[in-house]
Each structure stands twice: as structure tokens, then as C-alpha cells.
Amino acid sequence: MTATAAGPGDSRAAQLRQTWRDPPGLWGFLTTVDHKRIAARYIVTTLFLLFLAGMLAMDMRLQLSAPGLHRMDPQLYNESFSLHGSTMLFLVSVPVMEAMALWLVPLMLGQRNMAFPRLAAFSYWLYLGGVLMLWLPHAVNITPDLGWFEYPPLSGPAYSPGHRADIWAQMITFTEVAALAASVNVAMTILKLRPPGMTLAKMPLFLWAMLVASLMTIFALPAVMLATSMLIADRLVSTHFFSPSGGGDALLFQHLFWFFGHPEVYIIFVPAVGFVSAIVETFARRPIFGYAAMVLSVLAIGILAFGLWVHHMFAVGLPRLGNDFYTAASMTIALPAGIQIFCWIATIWGGRPRLATPMLWVIGFIITFVIGGLSGVMTASAPLDLQLTDTYFIVAHFHYVLVGGAIFPLLGAFCYWYPKATGRLMSEKLGTLAFALIVGGFNLGFFPMHILGLWGMPRRVYTYPAGMGWGTLNLVATIGSAVAVVGGLVFVANALWSFWYGRRVGADPWGGPTLEWAARSPPPPHNFDLVLCVDSLTPLWKKELTAFDGLALDRREMLVTTVMEAEPIYRQNSVGPSIWPLMSALAVTLLFVGSIFTPWALVWGAVPVAIALTFWFWPTRARASTGPLGRRR
Amino acid sequence: MAEPMERHWLQMPCRHILLACMLFSMPTLPACSRESRSLGPGQPQTPPSGFADPRITYFEDNLYQTAQGGRYFSWYGCAACHGTEARGERDLIAVQLRHSPSFVDVYASIAHHRGVSFGHDGMIPTEQLWQLAAYVRSLRALKREQRRRQDLDQAGEPQAMSWSGTVR
Amino acid sequence: MTQKGHLAFLLPLASCAGAQTPLAPAGDQAAGQYSLLLLMLWVCGILYMLVLGFLAMGLWRLRRGAPAGNEPTLETPSDAVLGKTLWIWAAIIVVGLLLLAGASFLLERRLAAAEAREALLVRVSGHQWWWRIAYRDPRNGSWIETANELHLPVGTTARIELGSADVIHSFWVPNVAGKMDVIPGRANAIDVTPRRIGWFRGQCAEFCGLQHAKMAFDVKVETPAQFAGWLALQARPAPAPEDAAALRGMEIVTRGACAMCHSVRGTSARGRPGPDLTHVASRRMIAAGTLAMNRGNLQGWIAQPQALKPGTLMLPVTLEPRDANAVAQYLGQLK
Incomplete structure (x- = not known):
């Protein structure tokens, strides 16, 4: 199909491989800046945590399966839902989307690495620090127990003794710094490392989605870091930010938290829009319908998402007219989301769809996510939300949105790009079984929660009295969740089995339209032998592909292009493996962990950080060579 | 080149992660009994048997029990005389620094306290006496502004026979 | 579905x-x-x-037939x-x-x-994990305190002023109105206009710590006459003990640990941290909607609150069986 899928015997490929490969062994593992390796460990970590947090959910479902059970005491239950929510939101959903971007963005751009390779490594190590920050204390029974949003004063110094709340707050700082690092990297890569010819108007929707999600991350995350840092300050150095009798305001925390918290939901959902668009395009065998409408709706979501955080706070007693404004803003977001749904179905309609597993996940996504979107419209209404908020209706709603809207597309994306990552196909039979179990189990488990919420069951209760009539549906919900968990295990088994025994395939098993399918499967360390050129949205569906030459073979170089038109402007040296991202992450970890015990950690902890960063940025290379490039065919 | 890169990340990280876990968990290990929360019945029914009573260490170290003690300290009106602004013999921090009384002494002085209004002997259940004593002992390590900050959060809590109303 | x-x-x-x-x-x-x-x-x-x-x-x-080969279509006539x-x-x-x-x-x-129709003012304060409820006495305007049971006259708009003594709670009686958060430092209020007579149940809807699950309350919507009668009863001090056992119970309640936190108006028990017990036996439930009001539950609650509501701030009080009986006898008479 393409001139670039050169054979392994090619000496040029061998030389590039030699230039871009990591040192062998443990040293290579610790120093790698290969975006594929970093993304792979990111993804494996998030999937492992997804499993752990899923088990916590199962434990809670068992506790709730009948009224008045005693298998968990309130402390354990509170710890479980706090750990479940915090892990799923901060350590699974957001990082896994960034990880997918780290893996896919350079490949989809025909590039050899991210714009800031070491920042990607730093991002992972710091994220791992956040994971350990939450889960190691859990192993020694110091678990945050106040939910995934720890409202003061409950999380303040008087009502939350010990370090449980600090651990939660600092885990957020970890993961948010990691997420900021990843987002800056992704945004920069998409803006400056596009292949020649890929103007903004010819950029695949996945890249648009990741660009928007990254920019949203950059704007949203500082708010929550501010909120949690103020909380730590209240707890550690007795400031009064959230103490009403000291002149502070308990609501301030909620505003800051949700100013991040609502965009967060879209930071998770928007990448899924990218997955779905890519899958639909490939399996409908036609370009996506309504590309411009899709791009505009993603942008609209990215902007609107910042204007509706108050819909999480309708019950706190804000002025009613203000609430109505946020109702209108929240409902407006249904328009771009509805347009996206239409465009996907229209693409299926206008194409000739093939129902492989990734496509099944898209169908499961549409059926499930639209329910979540519509229940979102209901909760967006300020007066109605007064009945719905903080009940199981909300629990059902956000699981439909997050699992149906983000995890289903993610699983589809996993199946879709799996052959690219491993060179092997996943089993379709096991894949279909996992799909049926997960989608069926999920809907069986979570649909009843809408009704439970309407029957008055509040969320975050560790038990409920027998007379409330909530027992039967809770039992159904537990059974559904168990089915979904079994489906999840089948999915993992399929991934593992296929890793060793799946059918071997070539570069492009699905006939995909975008550049990543031009690389070998699995991609070599340098991804592509040549710099590919693009002149349409679906370059690989053209008869022939143009390619550039001219990047060095003996050192790491990448081609930088202009932001709008993707005109080549210069070759940039790309940095090689380094231990300093890991060392910097360790130094930052020391600072963060220390600062929940003493404010002085900020002072002495800054010293190792400064040392590590100095070594990281120590100039070791000549200036990048500049000048115009010749176009070769 | 001989071996695909993808094998590494499945096999290599295990050792590394284990190592990191061990390093990371060291500072948290001693903290685990401090943070534990034991709910439900089965709390102490008798006063401390002596200086070596093992329950003393548990109560003094446990942050949950200490915090509960702080709550009852305010509920029982202790803060009216022994609050943040207390001076002289009523300043529990100063008294402790001066005389360094043991847990048993503190417990006994609360249990047999002869305050302005009433004695506490037999009125405060044993478990709360343990918690109160643990709280009073913990005051030594609490900075004055930290104590004041906690009072701010608890400004709406009732104190013995008076309640100034909810937090405004 | x-x-x-x-x-x-x-x-x-x-x-x-x-x-x-x-x-x-x-x-x-x-x-x-x-x-x-x-x-x-x-x-x-x-x-x-x-x-x-x-x-x-x-x-x-799809039934139009399988795609010919796997070739993508770039022309899409149906797009218009x-x-x-x-x-x-x-x-x-x-x-x-x-x-x-x-x-x-x-x-x-x-x-x-x-808001324009408000005719009755009720103050509800959230405490970990129970509700303090106070009405104005129509005779002299002083506040009458009760707990965990809200009475409302049917057809009257009541303004419920919400305050919190500790952390954030949320006041929610779904049959009557939506929820309103109870936030320290904020003077929130909610208007409710009940239209149907009967018993309803409310529950805290914002996570507030260990026993968030068992922070419920009963709501009784009744005729204005019934309501006036109930309020007049609540305004009265506690009835005197009727028998020797109850008298002994009163001694224990007023002189012992109970009085540290609870009030029984008309006696020397004037503690404020816990629910007012003056007419505790007139309520339908105890322990914030956790247990039905009866003698067995009362005695069990006093002896082992931590078993029934782990983490509750109610203290376990150890009493001789005879004394426990006497206390239950006394409290059972506080109608």
C-alpha cells in the first residue's frame, strides 16, 4: 500500500533503529524516552488500577445487595468508595486517555517521538508517585475516607484527624502535575510536529480531540491543585481558607473543585470522541460524515465545559437566577454532543460497516452513552436537580457517562490499535463475549440505580433499612456489576492470550485511513523510516503516499512544522534516554510527601528538585540546524 | 533489534515496582496504628491499671481516639475554662510542660475533677475519660494556632449547657 | 432498556x-x-x-450486502x-x-x-449525625426544641432555616420538596408547602462522615389543629415520673452521664450537645431514624449505641440491669 513499509533488511531502517533504540536492560527501562514504552507502562498501570478499583466497587455492591448487611462497617465502606472514586477519576480515566495520546499522537503524525520526550517520562514517573501515594497508605490502612471530593470542613483539621485527607490532597497534586506535563506535551506535539501538509483542517478527529482535551487540562487542573493546596495549608499551617468562622468560606472549595471537576468529565469524554471517530471511519469504510461539524462540536464542548460547574452545586443555596444560567449552559452542551452522535450514525449509515469488535464497542457506546447524556439533561435542570443530586440517580448518570461514554470507547480503541502495538489480532470470539458481558452487565447493574435514586436512595450510604423497598433493585445492580466484572476478566484474558497466541498481522489489518497504519506493527523505536506527507483526511486511502527524506539517520532528529499550515520549518534534535526525568520525579515526590508532614519540606525539598532539574536541562547538544528543506519525492 | 521492544515492559517493571514500594512505604509504616479507627462496641470499661497499661499507648498514639477526646472536651464544657485562651493553672499545655504528669495522673485528675459546677466522677463514661485524657496529653504537641484553627471549625458545637447556635 | x-x-x-x-x-x-x-x-x-x-x-x-473487498469509499452520494x-x-x-x-x-x-406565603418558621440544625429542630412557641416567641421529627401543618408554607453545627449536611424530604445543603457559615433556607397528610421520611443527602447513612428523620404532615396540639405539648416541660421505677430512672438521667449531653426540660438535665429528650417518647423513631421507638430499642440503644450505629457520638452508658430498666421506664414516659 505504501512505499514506506520497507522490509526489515533495509539498512536505512536498521540505522534508524540503532539511533532511536534504548539501552538494554534495567537501565533502558529507567531511562527510556520512547513514547510507546512510556505509554505502554502508563496503560498497564491504569488497567491494573481499573481492576483494583473495580474490585472495590464489587465489594461495595455486595455490601449493598441487601438491606442492613454488616459485612462492611461504615469506616471501611467510606474508605472503599473514596478509594474507588479517587482512583477511577484521578488515576485511571484521565491518565489512560493521556497514555493513549502519548502512544498514538506521534504515530498518527508520522513522527518519531513526542515534542518533549523527557517530559513524557517525567509525567509517568510522577503519576506512579501519585498511585503509590494513594495505594501504599491503603496497604497499611491509612485510606482517605471522605469521597473523591473531600469537602471541608469535613476534611478540615478538626473533623479529619491524621493524614488521610492529606494523602488524598497530595495524591491530586501528584497526578495533576503529571497530567499537566502530559497535556503540554501532547498539545505541543500536535501543534508543532504535524507532518507536512496536515493543516489544521486535515487533522484527524482524534488529534483534534486530544488537542482540545489537553488544552482543557491545562486550564482546568490548576483550579483543583489550588483547592487541594489550600486544604493542605488549612490543615498543616492553620490558614483559614475554608473556615467560615475564621473569615473563610466552605463553598470556596466547592467552586474551585468543580471549576476543575466539570471540565474533568469532558477531559475524559473528549478523547473518547476521538476514539469513536477513528473506529467509525475505519469500519464504515468511508471518511467521517460532517468533519467540520465534529470539529466545531468538540471545540464547543471544550469551551462550554468551563461554564457549567455550578450544576454540581445547585443545592448549596446560590441565587436562583444564577442557577438558571447554569441550567441553560449545561443543557446547551447537549447540542454539540447530539451533533456528534448524529455524525457517527450518519457515517455508519452512509458507509458499509463491518461489525468487528471495535465497532461493537462503538454501538455499545452510543446505546449507553446517550442514556447518560439524557439523564445529564435532567440533572442540568436546577429545580429538578434538587431532587436528583446526591442520590443513586446521579451515581447511575455519571457511570453511564464515564463508563458508557469513555471506558467503552477506550476498550474499543484498545481492540482497534492492539494489532498495531503487538503485531497480533485479538480474538474476535472472546472479544464479542467480553463485549456482551460488559455492556449487558453494566446496563443491568446501573440502570436500576436511576430508579433507586428516584425512590429516594441517597448516595454514599453504607447500608439502608429494610423498610425502604430498595433491596430488590440493589440485588439486581449487584448481579449486573458481577456480570460486568466477569466480562472485564474475559477482556483481559483475551488481551493476554492474544499477546502470545493471536493471529499475526501486517501493518494495516483493518485498512485504516490514518498515518499510524503505515508504520510496522509493532512500530520500531523510530516509528517511521521516512517523513510522510499528507494531503487529505484519509491519506492511506489514497493510491500513493508522498514521503520526505532529509532527517539525520545517525542522530535523533524530528521535523518541526508551522502551527496552521504545517509547512516544514526546521529539523529539531530530539533528546535521547536520560535518568533525570526519573530523578526529578523522585525529588518532586520527596517534596510532595514531605510537605504533608511539615511546611519546611517546601524549602529543603526544593533543593533536590533544583539539582535534578539542573542536570535534566544541562545543555549537551549543539543548536538545532535550521534552514529550508528541499521537498523530495 | 533481534527482540521486539514490547516484551520489556511486561517483564521488567515488576522488580522495579517492588523496590519502589518498599522505599516508599518506609515512612508510612510506623503511622499505621496511629491512624486506625476501631468502631463498634468493646471499648475500655476500667480506668488505667497503672503506668504500664498497654491501653495507654494505644489511646495516646491513636489520632481518632484523641480527636474524639477533643470533641467531648468541648461538649463537656472543658473548653470554657481550659480553652485556647486559658492562662496559669488552667492552661493545660503550660501545666503539662511544668509538671509533666503521666497519663494516669491526667486521667485521674479528669475523673476526680472538682470544677466550678460539678464533679465528673461517675458522670463521664470510662471510654470518654480515656479519650479526654489522650486529648489533653496530645495538647503538648499541638501548636497554639493549630488548636485555635480546630476551634474555628468547631465553633458551632455545643458546649455543656450552652450552645451559641450553628456556624454563622 | x-x-x-x-x-x-x-x-x-x-x-x-x-x-x-x-x-x-x-x-x-x-x-x-x-x-x-x-x-x-x-x-x-x-x-x-x-x-x-x-x-x-x-x-x-448492512444487509445491502457485504462490502466488495475491503475498499473504502471516498465518494458518498447520500451525504447531501x-x-x-x-x-x-x-x-x-x-x-x-x-x-x-x-x-x-x-x-x-x-x-x-x-417565599411570599411563608407562615411558619422552623429552624433545623444538622449535627453529626442527627437533626436539631426548633419551633417558635406561639405564646411567647421562645424556641421549643425537639429532634429528628419534623411536624408540619398541611397547606401552610413553612420556611425551614438550615444551619450546621459541624460539617456540611443536606436537608431532604423528597416527598415534600427538593434538597437544600446545610453549610456552616451559610444561612440557607427552604420553603415547603405540604399538601398531603401522612408520615414521610427525610434523610441527609450530603456525605457528612461515618454515620451519614443513619442520619434520617421523620416528617409528619398533619391538620393545623393537630399541629397546634402537638406544638403545645412540645412546649410543656417533661411530665413527672409516674412510678417508683421511673423516679429512679429520672435520678439516673439527671445526675448521671445522660445529663452531660441531653436536656429534659423541667429537670436539672440541661446538656446541649445531644438531642432534647423532653418528649422523646412522643417520637416515632430514635437515633435519627435508625430504630423504632420502643422500650427494647431504647434500652439497647443506651447500652450499645456503637453496635447499632458504629461511630456515633452517643456514649455507651454501663448500667446495672435494674437501673437500665428504670431509665427506659422513665424515658418511655416522656410523652
């Missing part, structure tokens, strides 16, 4: 758990919210059906029609949203309008 099925499914079942659900409204506010919910279910149900229908038909077109349909779809969404946003705005106005 569809939204339409959802509607048919939940309505008949609403009656079987009717004491704590927005689906069986017993007040103006809840009734408005219920109508809006029904409108939402219809509009969203129709939109969902349109999406499902479009998707099903798109997949049905689909493009027009997209505009129609966007228009449908906009109309639906305008309808819902408009209805929601009108309801918000109606909820706000209740």
Missing part, C-alpha cells in the same frame, strides 16, 4: 416505597418537580428513540441528504432543550414564589 420503558416501569412501583421518594409528591414543590420529571422523561425518551431508530436503520442497511437531516436533528435538539430549559425556569420561579 429505554427511557420509555423506564417510565412505565417505575411509576407503578413508586407506591410501594412511598415515604421517601420524589415520585409520590405530597407538597407543592415536589409536585412541580415531579411534573418536570415527567416532561423530561417524555422529551428525553423521544430523543433516545430517535437515536436508537437511526442507529438501528443504519445497521439494517444526511447534511440536511443534521440540520433537522439540531433543530429538534434545540426545540427540546428550549422546552426543558423554559419549563425548568418556570418551575424555579414557582419555587421562589413560595
Whole structure:
């Protein structure tokens, strides 16, 4: 199909491989800046945590399966839902989307690495620090127990003794710094490392989605870091930010938290829009319908998402007219989301769809996510939300949105790009079984929660009295969740089995339209032998592909292009493996962990950080060579 | 080149992660009994048997029990005389620094306290006496502004026979 | 499952758990919210059906025959029609949203309008994990305190002032009105206009710590006459003990640990941290909606609160069996 899928015997490929490969062994593992390796460990970590947090959910479902059970005491239950929510939101959903971007963005751009390779490594190590920050204390029974949003004063110094709340707050700082690092990297890569010819108007929707999600991350995350840092300050150095009798305001925390918290939901959902668009395009065998409408709706979501955080706070007693404004803003977001749904179905309609597993996940996504979107419209209404908020209706709603809207597309994306990552196909039979179990189990488990919420069951209760009539549906919900968990295990088994025994395939098993399918499967360390050129949205569906030459073979170089038109402007040296991202992450970890015990950690902890960063940025290379490039065919 | 890169990340990280876990968990290990929360019945029914009573260490170290003690300290009106602004013999921090009384002494002085209004002997259940004593002992390590900050959060809590109303 | 099925499914079942659900409204506010919910279910149900229908038909077109080879199509003649349909779809969404946003705005106005009709003031304070409730005495304007049981006269708009003594709670009686958070430092209030006589149940709806699950309360909506009678009873000091055992119980309550936290008006027990016990036996439940009020539960609650509500701030009081009996006897007479 393409001139670039050169054979392994090619000496040029061998030389590039030699230039871009990591040192062998443990040293290579610790120093790698290969975006594929970093993304792979990111993804494996998030999937492992997804499993752990899923088990916590199962434990809670068992506790709730009948009224008045005693298998968990309130402390354990509170710890479980706090750990479940915090892990799923901060350590699974957001990082896994960034990880997918780290893996896919350079490949989809025909590039050899991210714009800031070491920042990607730093991002992972710091994220791992956040994971350990939450889960190691859990192993020694110091678990945050106040939910995934720890409202003061409950999380303040008087009502939350010990370090449980600090651990939660600092885990957020970890993961948010990691997420900021990843987002800056992704945004920069998409803006400056596009292949020649890929103007903004010819950029695949996945890249648009990741660009928007990254920019949203950059704007949203500082708010929550501010909120949690103020909380730590209240707890550690007795400031009064959230103490009403000291002149502070308990609501301030909620505003800051949700100013991040609502965009967060879209930071998770928007990448899924990218997955779905890519899958639909490939399996409908036609370009996506309504590309411009899709791009505009993603942008609209990215902007609107910042204007509706108050819909999480309708019950706190804000002025009613203000609430109505946020109702209108929240409902407006249904328009771009509805347009996206239409465009996907229209693409299926206008194409000739093939129902492989990734496509099944898209169908499961549409059926499930639209329910979540519509229940979102209901909760967006300020007066109605007064009945719905903080009940199981909300629990059902956000699981439909997050699992149906983000995890289903993610699983589809996993199946879709799996052959690219491993060179092997996943089993379709096991894949279909996992799909049926997960989608069926999920809907069986979570649909009843809408009704439970309407029957008055509040969320975050560790038990409920027998007379409330909530027992039967809770039992159904537990059974559904168990089915979904079994489906999840089948999915993992399929991934593992296929890793060793799946059918071997070539570069492009699905006939995909975008550049990543031009690389070998699995991609070599340098991804592509040549710099590919693009002149349409679906370059690989053209008869022939143009390619550039001219990047060095003996050192790491990448081609930088202009932001709008993707005109080549210069070759940039790309940095090689380094231990300093890991060392910097360790130094930052020391600072963060220390600062929940003493404010002085900020002072002495800054010293190792400064040392590590100095070594990281120590100039070791000549200036990048500049000048115009010749176009070769 | 001989071996695909993808094998590494499945096999290599295990050792590394284990190592990191061990390093990371060291500072948290001693903290685990401090943070534990034991709910439900089965709390102490008798006063401390002596200086070596093992329950003393548990109560003094446990942050949950200490915090509960702080709550009852305010509920029982202790803060009216022994609050943040207390001076002289009523300043529990100063008294402790001066005389360094043991847990048993503190417990006994609360249990047999002869305050302005009433004695506490037999009125405060044993478990709360343990918690109160643990709280009073913990005051030594609490900075004055930290104590004041906690009072701010608890400004709406009732104190013995008076309640100034909810937090405004 | 569809939204339409959802509607048919939940309505008949609403009656079987009717004491704590927005689906069986017993007040103006809840009734408005219920109508809006029904409108939402219809509009969203129709939109969902349109999406499902479009998707099903798109997949049905698979039967046109398997793709020839795996070649992608770059020419898509049907796109012009689909493009027009997209505009129609966007228009449908906009109309639906305008309808819902408009209805929601009108309801918000109606909820706000209740303020003009306020005729009764009730103060509710959230404590970890129970509710302090106070009414004005119609005779002298002083506050009468009770706990965990809210009485409201039918047809009267009551303004409920919400305050918190510790952390954030949320006041929610779904049958009567939506919820309102109880936030330290904020003077929140909610207007409720109950229209149906009966017992309802409210529950804390914002996570507030260990026993958030067992922070409920009862609401009794009654005729104005019944309400006036109840309030007059609550205003009275506690009745004197009727027998020797109760007298002994009173001695223990007023001289022992109970009085540290509880008040029994008319006796020397004047503790404020816990619920007022002056007319505790007139209430339907104890321990914030956790246990039915009866002698066995009372005795069990006093002896082992941590077993019934782990983490509660109620202290376990160890009493001789005879004394425990006496205390229960006394409290049982506090009607």
C-alpha cells in the first residue's frame, strides 16, 4: 500500500533503529524516552488500577445487595468508595486517555517521538508517585475516607484527624502535575510536529480531540491543585481558607473543585470522541460524515465545559437566577454532543460497516452513552436537580457517562490499535463475549440505580433499612456489576492470550485511513523510516503516499512544522534516554510527601528538585540546524 | 533489534515496582496504628491499671481516639475554662510542660475533677475519660494556632449547657 | 432498556416505597418537580428513540450486502441528504432543550414564589449525625426544641432555616420538596408547602462522615389543629415520673452521664450537645431514624449505641440491669 513499509533488511531502517533504540536492560527501562514504552507502562498501570478499583466497587455492591448487611462497617465502606472514586477519576480515566495520546499522537503524525520526550517520562514517573501515594497508605490502612471530593470542613483539621485527607490532597497534586506535563506535551506535539501538509483542517478527529482535551487540562487542573493546596495549608499551617468562622468560606472549595471537576468529565469524554471517530471511519469504510461539524462540536464542548460547574452545586443555596444560567449552559452542551452522535450514525449509515469488535464497542457506546447524556439533561435542570443530586440517580448518570461514554470507547480503541502495538489480532470470539458481558452487565447493574435514586436512595450510604423497598433493585445492580466484572476478566484474558497466541498481522489489518497504519506493527523505536506527507483526511486511502527524506539517520532528529499550515520549518534534535526525568520525579515526590508532614519540606525539598532539574536541562547538544528543506519525492 | 521492544515492559517493571514500594512505604509504616479507627462496641470499661497499661499507648498514639477526646472536651464544657485562651493553672499545655504528669495522673485528675459546677466522677463514661485524657496529653504537641484553627471549625458545637447556635 | 420503558416501569412501583421518594409528591414543590420529571422523561425518551431508530436503520442497511473487498469509499452520494437531516436533528435538539430549559425556569420561579406565603418558621440544625429542630412557641416567641421529627401543618408554607453545627449536611424530604445543603457559615433556607397528610421520611443527602447513612428523620404532615396540639405539648416541660421505677430512672438521667449531653426540660438535665429528650417518647423513631421507638430499642440503644450505629457520638452508658430498666421506664414516659 505504501512505499514506506520497507522490509526489515533495509539498512536505512536498521540505522534508524540503532539511533532511536534504548539501552538494554534495567537501565533502558529507567531511562527510556520512547513514547510507546512510556505509554505502554502508563496503560498497564491504569488497567491494573481499573481492576483494583473495580474490585472495590464489587465489594461495595455486595455490601449493598441487601438491606442492613454488616459485612462492611461504615469506616471501611467510606474508605472503599473514596478509594474507588479517587482512583477511577484521578488515576485511571484521565491518565489512560493521556497514555493513549502519548502512544498514538506521534504515530498518527508520522513522527518519531513526542515534542518533549523527557517530559513524557517525567509525567509517568510522577503519576506512579501519585498511585503509590494513594495505594501504599491503603496497604497499611491509612485510606482517605471522605469521597473523591473531600469537602471541608469535613476534611478540615478538626473533623479529619491524621493524614488521610492529606494523602488524598497530595495524591491530586501528584497526578495533576503529571497530567499537566502530559497535556503540554501532547498539545505541543500536535501543534508543532504535524507532518507536512496536515493543516489544521486535515487533522484527524482524534488529534483534534486530544488537542482540545489537553488544552482543557491545562486550564482546568490548576483550579483543583489550588483547592487541594489550600486544604493542605488549612490543615498543616492553620490558614483559614475554608473556615467560615475564621473569615473563610466552605463553598470556596466547592467552586474551585468543580471549576476543575466539570471540565474533568469532558477531559475524559473528549478523547473518547476521538476514539469513536477513528473506529467509525475505519469500519464504515468511508471518511467521517460532517468533519467540520465534529470539529466545531468538540471545540464547543471544550469551551462550554468551563461554564457549567455550578450544576454540581445547585443545592448549596446560590441565587436562583444564577442557577438558571447554569441550567441553560449545561443543557446547551447537549447540542454539540447530539451533533456528534448524529455524525457517527450518519457515517455508519452512509458507509458499509463491518461489525468487528471495535465497532461493537462503538454501538455499545452510543446505546449507553446517550442514556447518560439524557439523564445529564435532567440533572442540568436546577429545580429538578434538587431532587436528583446526591442520590443513586446521579451515581447511575455519571457511570453511564464515564463508563458508557469513555471506558467503552477506550476498550474499543484498545481492540482497534492492539494489532498495531503487538503485531497480533485479538480474538474476535472472546472479544464479542467480553463485549456482551460488559455492556449487558453494566446496563443491568446501573440502570436500576436511576430508579433507586428516584425512590429516594441517597448516595454514599453504607447500608439502608429494610423498610425502604430498595433491596430488590440493589440485588439486581449487584448481579449486573458481577456480570460486568466477569466480562472485564474475559477482556483481559483475551488481551493476554492474544499477546502470545493471536493471529499475526501486517501493518494495516483493518485498512485504516490514518498515518499510524503505515508504520510496522509493532512500530520500531523510530516509528517511521521516512517523513510522510499528507494531503487529505484519509491519506492511506489514497493510491500513493508522498514521503520526505532529509532527517539525520545517525542522530535523533524530528521535523518541526508551522502551527496552521504545517509547512516544514526546521529539523529539531530530539533528546535521547536520560535518568533525570526519573530523578526529578523522585525529588518532586520527596517534596510532595514531605510537605504533608511539615511546611519546611517546601524549602529543603526544593533543593533536590533544583539539582535534578539542573542536570535534566544541562545543555549537551549543539543548536538545532535550521534552514529550508528541499521537498523530495 | 533481534527482540521486539514490547516484551520489556511486561517483564521488567515488576522488580522495579517492588523496590519502589518498599522505599516508599518506609515512612508510612510506623503511622499505621496511629491512624486506625476501631468502631463498634468493646471499648475500655476500667480506668488505667497503672503506668504500664498497654491501653495507654494505644489511646495516646491513636489520632481518632484523641480527636474524639477533643470533641467531648468541648461538649463537656472543658473548653470554657481550659480553652485556647486559658492562662496559669488552667492552661493545660503550660501545666503539662511544668509538671509533666503521666497519663494516669491526667486521667485521674479528669475523673476526680472538682470544677466550678460539678464533679465528673461517675458522670463521664470510662471510654470518654480515656479519650479526654489522650486529648489533653496530645495538647503538648499541638501548636497554639493549630488548636485555635480546630476551634474555628468547631465553633458551632455545643458546649455543656450552652450552645451559641450553628456556624454563622 | 429505554427511557420509555423506564417510565412505565417505575411509576407503578413508586407506591410501594412511598415515604421517601420524589415520585409520590405530597407538597407543592415536589409536585412541580415531579411534573418536570415527567416532561423530561417524555422529551428525553423521544430523543433516545430517535437515536436508537437511526442507529438501528443504519445497521439494517448492512444487509445491502457485504462490502466488495475491503475498499473504502471516498465518494458518498447520500451525504447531501444526511447534511440536511443534521440540520433537522439540531433543530429538534434545540426545540427540546428550549422546552426543558423554559419549563425548568418556570418551575424555579414557582419555587421562589413560595417565599411570599411563608407562615411558619422552623429552624433545623444538622449535627453529626442527627437533626436539631426548633419551633417558635406561639405564646411567647421562645424556641421549643425537639429532634429528628419534623411536624408540619398541611397547606401552610413553612420556611425551614438550615444551619450546621459541624460539617456540611443536606436537608431532604423528597416527598415534600427538593434538597437544600446545610453549610456552616451559610444561612440557607427552604420553603415547603405540604399538601398531603401522612408520615414521610427525610434523610441527609450530603456525605457528612461515618454515620451519614443513619442520619434520617421523620416528617409528619398533619391538620393545623393537630399541629397546634402537638406544638403545645412540645412546649410543656417533661411530665413527672409516674412510678417508683421511673423516679429512679429520672435520678439516673439527671445526675448521671445522660445529663452531660441531653436536656429534659423541667429537670436539672440541661446538656446541649445531644438531642432534647423532653418528649422523646412522643417520637416515632430514635437515633435519627435508625430504630423504632420502643422500650427494647431504647434500652439497647443506651447500652450499645456503637453496635447499632458504629461511630456515633452517643456514649455507651454501663448500667446495672435494674437501673437500665428504670431509665427506659422513665424515658418511655416522656410523652
